[in-house]
Amino acid sequence: MTAAPHGRTGRFAVPPADTARQTTPGHWSPAGEMPFAGFWAQPADAAVLLTDGRVLLAGGEDGRRVPTDVTTLFDPAAGTWSASGALWTGRRLHSTTRLADGRVLVTGGIGEPPGPVPATALGSCEVYDPGSGTWTATGPLREPRFSHSATLLPDGRVLVAGGGAIRSADTHRTLRSAEAYDPGTGTWTPVRPMTDARFGHPAVRFDDGRILMVGGILAVGRGSHTALAHCELYDPVADRWTPTAGLATARKSHQATLLPGNEVLVTGGDMQGFKDEDWTYDPYSQWTTERYDPASDRWTADGQMPWGRSHHRAVRLASGDVLVLGGTDDASMAVGYPNATLYDAVGRTWSAEIPMVRGRWAPAAIGLDDGRVLVMGGLDESGPAAPLPGEDQVTATAEIYAP
Incomplete structure (x- = not known):
């Protein structure tokens, strides 16, 4: 099931015929079930590729938004799932980053289910040792x-920027602050704001080490948020942020x-607001894309x-395609x-749709060492479409795309 994009005139818009290219698409196949059915709504992927080729997935939330402490591993060679040591703190909306030495850093998030008051952000962090399978x-x-966002810097530190935190008894606030983690000392130091x-923003590291923050969310009231067009670059050598084109x-x-070539492709998302050019209201998810040079x-x-x-995922393939x-669709x-x-990054065109084994939004996805793509979990049906009142249907299934 798919939703049609909504145009500025209030009618459904059909993309031009030349947006589809003639290509031989890959195919999806089942990849078993994880020990935990969950989803990951943070902008960065929750899954990381370990140095031995296995995939690590830690934390997340179930259909009632309850955080989990489950850690699971996928072995692409055997095609099997296994449990590993649990997190000390169950968490959702956290970040997961592989360090230069092969360990994995989990940072912040929320450690409680939704309630009548704004959720409190976590300050705790944990490090996973693949050798022992334990968190410290x-x-x-x-x-x-x-x-x-959490990004590995060229010098081995991890830059954490922005995010959400509690503001008052009934509202959240949006953060400008940033800090860097030193794996050698296990400590955080301030970074220029x-x-x-x-919050909820993707971060992309260029080949020269600079990091681009792209759009995101700004909290504007009690349960109210707005989308951002602002982007900025961080230079870790100069510890300087520079506003860029929006x-x-x-x-x-x-x-x-x-x-390839150090440009950035932005896909989809939603704005839920009025368009400046003609003041039409657009509640639908975007089918337009933009490219940054x-x-x-x-x-x-x-x-x-x-x-x-x-709430989709985008993974760059070995060919350079995405x-x-x-x-x-955010409207429903x-x-x-x-x-x-x-x-097609060269032709700047999109293929026809490629059927998947299962529908899912807010899954985890990651490219494997052999060029395939693994996608895990996600929400299948939510809100009025969910079979149980007050609980979204979350899947434990996984599948693999072979180009």
């Missing part, structure tokens, strides 16, 4: 946060992918996806899309 507490964040507060369309729940500091419109989608998979967030589409 490490130095806490200077400022607790959730739905932040970002130009703009944001997106043509403000976006949240989108993806940003580094392309750091040399010229410009965003340009790119080929349209076959359909709009938010696989965009799953997602949902009722079902996960059971399809994917391929972006």
